[in-house]
Amino acid sequence: MNVIPTKSKEHKVNTITEMCKLFQVSARTLRFYESKELLFPIRKGQHRLFTKSDRGRMKLIMQGKRFGFSLEEIRQLLNLYNFGDHRTRQIKQTYQLGLKRLSSMEEQKKELGMAIKDLKSQLELCKDLLLKRGADSRDL
Amino acid sequence: MNVIPTKSKEHKVNTITEMCKLFQVSARTLRFYESKELLFPIRKGQHRLFTKSDRGRMKLIMQGKRFGFSLEEIRQLLNLYNFGDHRTRQIKQTYQLGLKRLSSMEEQKKELGMAIKDLKSQLELCKDLLLKRGADSRDL
DNA sequence: TATTAATTTGACGTTTACGTCAAGTTTAAC
């Protein structure tokens, strides 16, 4: 048995095609993200190897995109998850940015809640009209 | 006094610059949205006049954009708010699309909640580090 | 009525976020 807990999952690296399958994106996308400094795969010769850090970053990237943030906005926040190796001043800035992002996301969630309510009531109106027009309720 | 309640707000029309101020967008944007059939301003001669319907649509457009939907996705849903003048078959389709959109928005809200939780805890870690490094807690 | 301000229609430019080849290199399999 190993004295040092290896945590194979932690240290596992993925080839680019593995990453593609993992996150349902193209290789072009991953290379593009690297060129934009959102990912930092290590190199084995010429080839890329994606580490746990890259996997974590990709998760956040996908999440950010889902919520409508631009890649540049996402990039700035990613440092929040690797702050160990930065200077204090840098971390402070990232922290401040994180706070802003947090409140923006909380605001967005509130707005989303209201939009959902609106949409629901609108759908009700729509349904009523359809039923009045003789639609079969099983269709709706 | 008017026998027919005029509801001046309802029937008020806006020039393009008024709309720009109202929604903080450029005239180009409004014309672009018209060309994409998201807005249908009436014409007084050559000039555009935006009605209550356009104001309502713009509100939904801005909302949709905030949540990361494309203009085309938004356009399809906008019919949900003017369904009176469409054929039953059309309305049914829009209704179905609305249901899908609703569940997608609810899903997004859930994810947003989780992302907020993650971000919060990450910010805590970051804050701890900053304090350990001797940052003044009043800065954070 | 003259002129100024607001608006119009093109037409081309720009940014973001990738897609799509082409041509060369590396690694794995036989």
Add this chain to the structure above:
DNA sequence: GTTAAACTTGACGTAAACGTCAAATTAATA
């Protein structure tokens, strides 16, 4: 050792969502 599969770096293309500029028209105001 060679061949096929995977991967690489350019370079150019594209769709969405506007921005920008020019030239013409229309409306408002003095």
